[in-house]
Amino acid sequence: MKLVKRIIGASLALLSLSSMAAFKIPVYEKYKLDNGLEVYLMQQTEVPLIDISLTIKAGAIHDEKSYGLANLTGESLMFGSGKLSKTEIEDKLAFHGAELYSSTGMESSDLSMSIAAKDQKEMLKLLQSIVLKPKFDKDEFDKFKKRLSNQLIQRRESPRNVIGSVFGKMYYGEHPYGNPVIGDLKSIEKVKLDDVKSFYSKYYTPNNAAIIVVGDFEKKSMKKQIAKLFSNWKGQAPKAKVLPLVNPKTDSNVWIINKEDATETTFMIGGKGINSSHPDYVAAEVINTILGGRFTSWLNDELRVNSGLTYGARSGFSDHSVAGSFAISTFTKTRTTFEAVDLALKTYEKLWEKGIDAETLASAKAYVKGQFPPDFETSGQLAALLSRMWVLGLDDSFINDFEAKVDSLNVESANKLAKKLFPRENLQFVLVGKALEIKEKAKNYGKIKQMDIDKFTY
Amino acid sequence: MIKFLLKCVLLIGFGSAIAATKPEDIKQFTLKNGMTILVVEDHSIPNANMYLFWKVGSRNEVPGITGLSHFFEHMMFNGAKKYGPKQFDRVMEANGGANNAYTTENLTVYTNWFPADSIEKMFDLEADRIQNLAIDEKMVESERGVVTSERSTGLENSNVRMLMEEVKGSAFRAHPYGWSVIGHQSDIDSWSLKDLKDFHRTYYAPNNALVVISGDVTLKQVKRLAKKYWEPIPAQQEPQKVRTVEPEQKGERRVYVQKPSASSANIMFAYHVPETSHEDYYPLEMLANILGNGDSSRLSRSLIDEQQLATSVFTYFPRAFDPNLFYVYAVAAKDVDAKKLEKALIKEINKVIRDGVEAKELAKEKNSAQVDFYRTLSTINGKSNTLGTYALFFGDHKKMFSAVQDMGAVTAEDIKRVASAYLRKANRTVGILDSAEDSQEEDL
Numbered sequence: 001m002k003l004v005k006r007i008i009g010a011s012l013a014l015l016s017l018s019s020m021a022a023f024k025i026p027v028y029e030k031y032k033l034d035n036g037l038e039v040y041l042m043q044q045t046e047v048p049l050i051d052i053s054l055t056i057k058a059g060a061i062h063d064e065k066s067y068g069l070a071n072l073t074g075e076s077l078m079f080g081s082g083k084l085s086k087t088e089i090e091d092k093l094a095f096h097g098a099e100l101y102s103s104t105g106m107e108s109s110d111l112s113m114s115i116a117a118k119d120q121k122e123m124l125k126l127l128q129s130i131v132l133k134p135k136f137d138k139d140e141f142d143k144f145k146k147r148l149s150n151q152l153i154q155r156r157e158s159p160r161n162v163i164g165s166v167f168g169k170m171y172y173g174e175h176p177y178g179n180p181v182i183g184d185l186k187s188i189e190k191v192k193l194d195d196v197k198s199f200y201s202k203y204y205t206p207n208n209a210a211i212i213v214v215g216d217f218e219k220k221s222m223k224k225q226i227a228k229l230f231s232n233w234k235g236q237a238p239k240a241k242v243l244p245l246v247n248p249k250t251d252s253n254v255w256i257i258n259k260e261d262a263t264e265t266t267f268m269i270g271g272k273g274i275n276s277s278h279p280d281y282v283a284a285e286v287i288n289t290i291l292g293g294r295f296t297s298w299l300n301d302e303l304r305v306n307s308g309l310t311y312g313a314r315s316g317f318s319d320h321s322v323a324g325s326f327a328i329s330t331f332t333k334t335r336t337t338f339e340a341v342d343l344a345l346k347t348y349e350k351l352w353e354k355g356i357d358a359e360t361l362a363s364a365k366a367y368v369k370g371q372f373p374p375d376f377e378t379s380g381q382l383a384a385l386l387s388r389m390w391v392l393g394l395d396d397s398f399i400n401d402f403e404a405k406v407d408s409l410n411v412e413s414a415n416k417l418a419k420k421l422f423p424r425e426n427l428q429f430v431l432v433g434k435a436l437e438i439k440e441k442a443k444n445y446g447k448i449k450q451m452d453i454d455k456f457t458y
Numbered sequence: 459m460i461k462f463l464l465k466c467v468l469l470i471g472f473g474s475a476i477a478a479t480k481p482e483d484i485k486q487f488t489l490k491n492g493m494t495i496l497v498v499e500d501h502s503i504p505n506a507n508m509y510l511f512w513k514v515g516s517r518n519e520v521p522g523i524t525g526l527s528h529f530f531e532h533m534m535f536n537g538a539k540k541y542g543p544k545q546f547d548r549v550m551e552a553n554g555g556a557n558n559a560y561t562t563e564n565l566t567v568y569t570n571w572f573p574a575d576s577i578e579k580m581f582d583l584e585a586d587r588i589q590n591l592a593i594d595e596k597m598v599e600s601e602r603g604v605v606t607s608e609r610s611t612g613l614e615n616s617n618v619r620m621l622m623e624e625v626k627g628s629a630f631r632a633h634p635y636g637w638s639v640i641g642h643q644s645d646i647d648s649w650s651l652k653d654l655k656d657f658h659r660t661y662y663a664p665n666n667a668l669v670v671i672s673g674d675v676t677l678k679q680v681k682r683l684a685k686k687y688w689e690p691i692p693a694q695q696e697p698q699k700v701r702t703v704e705p706e707q708k709g710e711r712r713v714y715v716q717k718p719s720a721s722s723a724n725i726m727f728a729y730h731v732p733e734t735s736h737e738d739y740y741p742l743e744m745l746a747n748i749l750g751n752g753d754s755s756r757l758s759r760s761l762i763d764e765q766q767l768a769t770s771v772f773t774y775f776p777r778a779f780d781p782n783l784f785y786v787y788a789v790a791a792k793d794v795d796a797k798k799l800e801k802a803l804i805k806e807i808n809k810v811i812r813d814g815v816e817a818k819e820l821a822k823e824k825n826s827a828q829v830d831f832y833r834t835l836s837t838i839n840g841k842s843n844t845l846g847t848y849a850l851f852f853g854d855h856k857k858m859f860s861a862v863q864d865m866g867a868v869t870a871e872d873i874k875r876v877a878s879a880y881l882r883k884a885n886r887t888v889g890i891l892d893s894a895e896d897s898q899e900e901d902l
Contacts, residue, residue, distance in 0.1 A: 046502055047478045047832040087759065094754035095822045097829030116829045143766060150769045150792045153721045158615040261718040263610050294556070296547045305544065308603025311611055331611055363552035370554020370573040373503040378836045454719065 023372050025399040026382065029219070036207025037230055040386045041222060042214040044379045048117040050215030051379040052124070054131055055387040058203035059107040061176035061241060066191050067458065068183015071104040072145070073199045077111065078102055079140035082129040086140050089130065098123055100130075104181060107321055108391040114380055117216040121225065128229040134200065141193050152185050156453050159259060159266035159432035163329070165458055167268045167430045170255050171325050175246050177318075180458035205235030212386045215379040246323045248272065249426040252446030258435035259453040265337040265433030269344060270327030271423030273317045276392045278324075282405040284317055284421045287414055289364040290356055291315050291348070291422075292328060296363075302347045303330055309340045315348075321392045326423055334434050338441050341429075351422055355415045365406050372402070478835050481859045484845065485677045489684060491693040492665030496855060497680045498672035498841050506673025508570040508580050509842040511850060513668075514661035515564040516639045517700050517780060523653050524634075525641015528561040529605055530657060534568065535559075536597040539590035543597060546583055553579045563635055564779050565850065566661075571839070574674035581687040588662055589691045593654045602646055609640045617717065617724045617891050618787065624713045625889035626783070629728045633704040635782055663694030670846045672838040700780060704730070709884050715891040722769075723796035725803065726889040727786040731880050734777040734851040740865050741872040742784060742880070744823045746775040748815055748873070749807070750786060754822070757788070760806050767794050767802050777851045784880060796890050807881050814874035827862045834858075 028042035063069045078100075079086045093100050098115040111131065115123040155161045165180045172178030183191075211230065213222060249271060274284060285293070292299040292315025303313035313330035328348060332340040376382055376399075389398060409417075429445050431438060432453065442448060485497045515527050535557075537543035550557055555572030570580050612619040623638045630636030640646075671680055707730055732738055750757045750773030761768040767790065774785040786807070790799045834840040849855040857864070 047836045049829070049832050049836065087754070087763065090753040091822075094752055095818065095825060097822075097826035114829075114833070116832070143763070146766065147762070147769050147791070150722070153792060154769065154789065157617065157717075157719050157721060160611075160615045259719060262614065264607070264614050266611075266614075294551055296544070296551050301544070304604055306600070308600040309607070311604055311608040331614075332607060333610060359552075363548070366554040367551045367556070370505075370576070371556050371571070373505050373573075374571060374837070374839070377503050377838070454721070 023376065023399060023402065025376075025385075025396050028214075028386065033206065033227065033231055035231065035233055036205075036236075037233060038210040038390065039223075039226055040210060040212040040390075041217075041219060042212075042382055042386065043217065043219065044214055044382065045216045048216045049379055050115050050117050050120055050213060050217055051383040052113045052115070052127060052214075053212040053383040053387040054111040054127065054209065055212065055390060056109045056204055056209045057107065057237070057240065057391060058109050058199070058208065059105050060179040060181040061107055061243065062199070062203065063176075063179050065187065066195060067180050067187040068148075069187075069191055069195060069199050070109055071182055072148075072188070072191055073196045073204075074102040074104040074109040074111075075144060075148075076136055076141060076193075076196050076200075077130050077134045079137045079144070080135035082133045082135075084129070086137065089126070092126060096123065100127070106177060106179070106181060108387075110387060112380070112383065120217060120222075124225055124229060131204065132233055136193055136197055136200075138193055141196070145188060145191070148183070149185055149188060152182065152188070152458070156456075159257070159262070159331070159453070162257070162453070162458075163266055163268055163430055163432050166255060166257060166432075166456075167270065167327060167428070168325070169458070170253065170430060171249075171270065171428055172246060175323075176241075176243060177246070177320055177323060177325075183458065185457035201235070203237050205237040206230065206233040207235075208237035210387065210390045212383045212390075214383040214386070243322050246272075249428060252426055252428065254429040254431065254442050254446045254448050256435050256439055256442055256448060256450045257430065257432040257453050257456070258450060259432060260434065262334065262433045264331050264333045265340075265431055265438060266329075266331040267337075267341060267429065267431045267433075268327045268329045269341070269348075269427055269429050270325055271425075271427050273324035273326035273423070274421055275322050275324045276319050277321065277394055280417055280421055281317075282402060283409055283414065283417045286361075286364050286368055286406055286409055287351075287356070287418045287421070288315055288317065289368055290360055291351065294364075294367060298347050298350060299328060299330070299344060302343055303332075303340060307339075307343065309336050309343065313344065319392075334437050337431070337433065337438050341445070351418045352424060356411065356418065358411050361409065361411055361414050365409065369403060369406055478832065479841060481856050484855060486855070487681060487684075489664065489689045491689060491691055493684075493688055493691075494668050495680065495684055496668070496670045496845055496849065497675065497677050498670070498838070498845070499676060500672055500838050500841065501674050503838070504574055504674050505838065506572060506574045506577060506671060506675045507838050507842050508572075508584070509670045509846050510568040510584065511668045511670070511846045512566045512568075512661060513564075513666050513850070514566050514697070515562050516637060516641070517563050517634045518661065518697065519634055519637070519641070522645060523649050523657070524637040524645045525605070525639070526645070526649055526653065526657055527566055527661075528639050528641065529601065529646065529649070530654070530661075531559045531561045531566050531568075532601050532605060533593060533598070533654065534587050534591065534662075536601060537592050537594060538586040539592060540586045541583060542592070543594065546587060549579065550583060555580065561639055563639060563776070563782070567843075567846070569839075569843075577675060577679070578683055581683045585687040585691065588664065588688070591658055591662070593651060593658065595651060598651065598654065605640070605646055606643065609643065609646065612640065617720060617789075618726075620717060621715055621724055621726050621889045621891040622785075624715050625726050625728050625887050628711045628713045628889070629707070629730065629783055629887040630704055633702050633780065634700065635704075635778070635780065659694060660697050664688060664691045665693040666697060668846055668849055670842040670849075672842045672845075704781060707885055707887075711887040713887070713889045714896045715889065716893070716895055717891055718893050720891055720893040722792055722794065722892075723790040723799065724891040725788045725790070725796060725800055727803065728783040728887045728889070729880050729882070729885050730781060731775070731784045732781050733779055735853060738876050738879075741868050741876040743775055744820070744865060744868055745810070745815075745873050745877055746773040746784065747823055747826070748819050749773050749810070756806055756810075757786070757803065761788060761799070761802055765802060766791055767799050777847065779851070796892060800888065800890075807877070810874065810877040811881060814870050817870065820868070820870055820873070824862070824866050827865045831862050
């Protein structure tokens with residue numbers, strides 16, 4: 001059993017905080033098939049492996065009220081295709097040491113495959129069959145739905161697992177970004193196989209997809225294989241969904257999620273953030289590095305190092321295309337709940353009151369730049385990067401201008417941007433813990449709403 | 459100037475064909491004080507890492523100081539002579555570096571990741587805390603709070619953590635593998651400054667470490683820096699060997715843990731198995747995978763897919779210096795009785811004992827090992843961590859390169875044999891975690 005010193009970057013899943021710095025994106029080729037499918041090819045030859053990402057712009061924001069529909073659709077692709085059953089697909093992948101994951105996020109779904117270069121022909125064919133010829137087996141679908149409901153119930157045993165989706169729901173409300181990606185116990189119950197089939201027909205089309213291949217392959221032959229396998233894919237997805245604006249918050253709310261046997265309180269505090277293509281996103285990341293994005297950050301320093309209140313405290317921005325949120329997250333034993341909440345708030349206020357000094361800024365700039373290259377070391381990481389850039393509409397400058405953007409930040413601009421990009425008023429609070437012991441004091445922070453952890457449905 | 463140079467390296471790195479690391483690419487040297495250093499030159503990114511493996515873990519503890527190895531993993535960041543409190547992290551981050559550390563039953567491992575041009579700073583920082591750690595009373599008190607929070611957040615969020623603590627405690631009644639790596643709360647609350655000072659002197663001696671450095675570095679540069687910063691640190695007497703040998707288990711042991719918020723039963727089996735250097739290691743590892751690794755594994759197929767008794771299953775077979783445990787874990791589906799799930803698990807295990815495994819299952823394991831080997835080689839961190847692991851647990855880092863072949867030599871008969879030898883009832887501890895009170899109604 002491993003115990004790890006830090007949890008920065010490892011938990012409280014709502015936040016995405018990739019550190020990015022001085023690095024140029026490796027050379028890749030990009031083209032489009034006649035049916036609209038975008039193809040990205042990037043060669044990496046250190047090891048004889050290939051990573052493939054087949055990404056579809058269909059995520060939880062397309063669920064409408066059927067929370068979890070996009071996720072169920074992505075999972076359903078794995079239930080058999082062409083002549084192969086679900087278990088035959090699994091066996092075939094495992095026999096070749098291949099990995100295939102179906103994952104669904106807020107704005108996209110992704111099938112990512114990691115294979116030995118020598119198996120490319122067979123595995124690409126399998127991937128094609130999974131995406132283009134799903135069987136949507138009814139028995140497998142029912143079995144999966146049952147298991148998923150079970151897992152949603154089990155998730156509620158761990159505050160860390162649920163707090164991110166609760167915060168998302170609280171902050172975004174009825175806005176699509178508030179949709180729980182995995183789904184909701186009630187809505188999953190209602191989703192029928194026909195709903196999945198129609199979601200699939202609507203969104204799984206070549207003009208709504210990209211195939212990204214990174215690794216050890218021969219370009220000419222890869223192009224040929226892709227053309228052969230995917231040129232006949234037909235269909236037209238509807239125009240991209242235009243998301244509404246997020247209603248600004250005009251007061252502070254406190255959601256208490258009661259867990260009877262809790263010995264600690266897990267909490268998030270946050271508010272309005274920025275979208276991923278925001279011109280100041282890089283600046284926001286550097287400033288957040290100072291506030292809550294690394295071990296010596298203000299939050300971790302105060303709440304962990306100076307006071308011993310917690311094992312870790314952090315903060316970060318969400319990673320969405322048109323709007324975003326920001327949150328601070330940590331946990332502490334029940335008795336010190338408000339000591340920790342107050343210290344987090346006080347530390348956060350430093351952004352406005354004391355501001356960032358030159359030495360701290362220089363350190364944060366060196367840190368984000370220094371920690372950048374290892375994020376894009378493997379074929380799998382690079383495939384995920386290209387997939388993310390495609391979904392969020394980011395071009396190469398997202399990577400290539402990173403260093404310049406980091407470097408251009410000075411004390412004056414950093415302090416000005418900190419005040420502009422981070423939310424100060426109308427903060428929202430989620431506290432997961434023993435309600436009986438924390439409810440009274442929690443009232444001081446905003447309007448209270450209380451739920452039981454074993455009752456809510458997502 | 460340096461930045462410019464870095465960029466060139468980077469572009470060349472991506473433009474040219476980089477070959478996978480081979481055994482002869484690993485260089486090794488030992489300093490006069492006994493510290494051994496492995497170096498892997500890999501110029502694929504302008505970064506490098508430094509993994510320091512200290513041969514100390516919870517197996518080196520005794521009652522009263524359980525959890526001290528892990529606590530030390532924290533204390534090593536709390537200030538030394540040249541770099542005072544907080545300075546280790548501050549200086550490292552200001553130089554573009556990041557770090558982490560982990561503690562196991564066997565090892566404490568410190569990991570530094572940094573832009574290659576900061577390497578000298580890393581040597582300096584490490585030398586300071588190895589030789590001159592300041593164990594400050596105030597820092598110790600504050601760190602007790604941090605570790606207590608780490609302990610309770612683990613128990614709060616993870617059923618596995620909670621159940622494993624009880625199962626280990628029951629499976630071992632003599633050997634220190636019996637307590638959790640994080641230790642007993644009462645020990646965390648009460649170890650003394652003297653305990654800490656003795657522990658540091660004994661275990662953080664250069665002759666008790668193995669260091670692996672991979673990345674955009676050269677052997678020559680590493681040698682020069684190691685000699686300058688680390689060679690002056692004096693060696694210490696070899697730490698005492700762990701003497702206790704766990705007596706043979708004579709019959710099944712059972713533990714029950716009540717956790718009111720559990721929504722379904724969790725089951726853990728733990729079987730005593732030999733240490734990693736034992737000849738049965740690979741057959742056992744392959745058995746663990748065939749049983750519980752991935753959708754196509756036996757337990758997953760049977761319990762999740764076919765019978766729908768469980769929502770997740772896995773096996774866990776940690777590497778260890780001394781004989782340790784082979785774990786099987788399952789989470790029951792809603793309304794599935796723990797007894798029923800337990801029976802189903804045992805039935806699958808017994809099938810292997812009775813009928814062995816199929817040729818295609820063996821082939822699958824061998825193929826996966828090959829591809830996983832390449833995945834390991836695809837990052838500098840994979841290289842450092844895995845080389846260190848093989849050097850320590852298998853006695854030679856070169857075993858990393860022969861692992862695929864070594865697995866290739868395992869036969870279906872070997873797997874059947876180890877299953878029969880170790881996965882026996884009398885050798886098993888069963889743990890169940892569930893929401894209901896362990897009721898005495900039936901006793902009355």
